[in-house]
Amino acid sequence: MIEIEPKICLVGDIVIDVSLKNESSDLKMRLGGIIHAARCLWALNIPFSVAYFAPSYLDVQINEYLKHHGCIEIIKIGNIIGAPYVFLIEEVKESGSQGYEFLLRDEINIEYNILGLKKLEENKVSNYLLISGNYDLEKIIKNLNGKIHLDIANNINDISFFEGLTKKIETLFISTSSSIFKKLYQNDFLVFSNKFKTIAEKLILKENRGGSRGINLKENLLINVPAQTQPILHSVGVGDVYDATYVSVYNEKSFEESLFLSSWIATEYATTTYPDDFKLGVTRILSSKISDLITMEGVSLNWEKREKINIYIAAPDFDFVNTNEIDRLVNALEYHNFKPRRPIKENGQMEKEASKSRRQELFSKDMILLDDCSILVAVLLYNDPGTLIEIGLSAAKNIPTIVYDPYSIATNCMLTELPCLISSDLDEIISEVFIKGSKIKFDE
Structure with a gap:
């Protein structure tokens, strides 16, 4: 033997x-x-x-x-x-x-x-x-x-x-x-x-x-x-x-x-x-x-390139809402070295009795931030009008638009069919961010 x-x-x-x-x-x-x-x-x-x-x-x-x-x-x-x-x-x-x-x-x-x-x-x-x-x-x-x-x-x-x-x-x-x-x-x-x-x-x-x-x-x-x-x-x-x-x-x-x-x-x-x-x-x-x-094609997105990718987080990120799912998403993106941007955290939360000028100020800042981002990820905690509008605006601007729906509440066909991906699985969301991020052209 x-x-x-x-x-x-x-x-x-x-x-x-x-x-x-x-x-x-x-x-x-x-x-x-x-x-x-x-x-x-x-x-x-x-x-x-x-x-x-x-x-x-x-x-x-x-x-x-x-x-x-x-x-x-x-x-x-x-x-x-x-x-x-x-x-x-x-x-x-x-x-x-x-x-x-x-x-x-x-x-x-x-x-x-x-x-x-x-x-x-x-x-x-x-x-x-x-x-x-x-x-x-x-x-x-x-x-x-x-x-x-x-x-x-x-x-x-x-x-x-x-x-x-x-x-x-x-x-x-x-x-x-x-x-x-x-x-x-x-x-x-x-x-x-x-x-x-x-x-x-x-x-x-x-x-x-x-x-x-x-x-x-x-x-x-x-x-x-x-x-x-x-x-x-x-x-x-x-x-x-x-x-x-x-x-x-x-x-x-x-x-x-x-x-x-x-x-x-x-x-x-x-x-x-x-x-x-x-x-x-x-x-x-x-x-x-x-x-x-x-x-065969795959996903190639080096570590240092990821922090150049600003990701707009469209969500009801308010201080009176349970934001655990938003935090989960943001922590996951940061773990992989992406740069999530939370407009409400960065630009401020609108006060209940906000004036017209204050509303215009917050709107303008959010739109400037959206234009500075390469990907939008929305978090559907409930049918928040602002989040839904941002999804539509992002798609209209040809910004890759991804929807994290942790509670599986999306039923409207405009909401389910407009994004690149809608999923209740955070892993699928992160994978899609990598896929879309790998297609972004960077200035070397």
């Missing part, structure tokens, strides 16, 4: 993901952490091994699950004590902030497994994908023999961390939601990427629904990859799937091809939480020519 050698070793935490029940999704619990990347490699039929950290109560389930999904070698390199390693997720689609809560995160302690670490150090795998977590990254990396591909997630807050590394990172994955991005990014990708020139060979920035950018830091080769526009069920672990796909193909395909395939496979993962369905989708993608995938 021929022994199959693992092509990639996954290193990191294994946790329990708990997606909390809300109006758009049911309660779901499953293994998370590097298991997301493991599901990807299984779907791609890539031989892999896993070196993991987890509480002992999960070991049996982890071993059974990984063996069932094609893992060749399983090495426990650290035991978690003091916390259950349970990750609560409030918003699975990442319309806005996902509201992560790591139970007892401040109580986490790691007992490193000396035999497991030695086994990992003796491993001859050529590529390691590490997803940063609660463990000592430097301690693990310094004894690995193959090429290091590292996703720094939210556990590394400063570039000074890399000063302690004795070897160069082959691929560094960063997302726009990560701490180090928020701290260092100053609206120029090349300036940002140059900070990592001595640290990594390649840098990949994952920009959520706006696509991704990869740069070969040695050759200054920059690739921009759009995100796919199909509806998603969740975004949990999607970035890890992107990472795993890239690492599995980067030696065999061009930089551009590897990035595009990673984007497509990651999108497929976002459409289901069932591994068998995911594998079937991956099989369909792999049967397509990569050249065809590259030529």
Whole structure:
């Protein structure tokens, strides 16, 4: 019998993901952490091994699950004590902030497994994908023999961390939601990427629904990859799937091809939480020519361009109204770096006994603001005349007009058919903003 050698070793935490029940999704619990990347490699039929950290109560389930999904070698390199390693997720689609809560995160302690670490150090795998977590990254990396591909997630807050590394990172994955991005990014990708020139060979920035950018830091080769526009069920672990796909193909395909395939496979993962369905989708993608995938349109809207997009929020944003749904929308747009404009907050709320001149003043200011905006998103809390008129004005001005109808009150055909989209699903609204925003021409 021929022994199959693992092509990639996954290193990191294994946790329990708990997606909390809300109006758009049911309660779901499953293994998370590097298991997301493991599901990807299984779907791609890539031989892999896993070196993991987890509480002992999960070991049996982890071993059974990984063996069932094609893992060749399983090495426990650290035991978690003091916390259950349970990750609560409030918003699975990442319309806005996902509201992560790591139970007892401040109580986490790691007992490193000396035999497991030695086994990992003796491993001859050529590529390691590490997803940063609660463990000592430097301690693990310094004894690995193959090429290091590292996703720094939210556990590394400063570039000074890399000063302690004795070897160069082959691929560094960063997302726009990560701490180090928020701290260092100053609206120029090349300036940002140059900070990592001595640290990594390649840098990949994952920009959520706006696509991704990869740069070969040695050759200054920059690739921009759009995100796919199909509806998603969740975004949990999607970035890890992107990472795993890239690492599995980067030696065999061009930089551009590897990035595009990673984007497509990651999108497929976002459409289901069932591994068998995911594998079937991956099989369909792999049967397509990569050249065809590259030529298909998607959404490409880089982080720094989004803040140039003024979005007029048409809504009864008054101090005597419950504005929770308006706040949800605004927070989601700001999370993705758009610039929502709330006319009533900016220009003032009309007083009950306002004079003619005061009414004219507020009207003029709102119309000037509307003309300064590239997209209008209306929030239907009730049939507010001002909101309905603004929808009509926006459409008449050929401004992309989107209506968020959280309570599904729209029935009039003029109201349902005039906007580009009307939906009670905030995720659909945010996706449409990305689609419309990606078509705006910017002065470079």
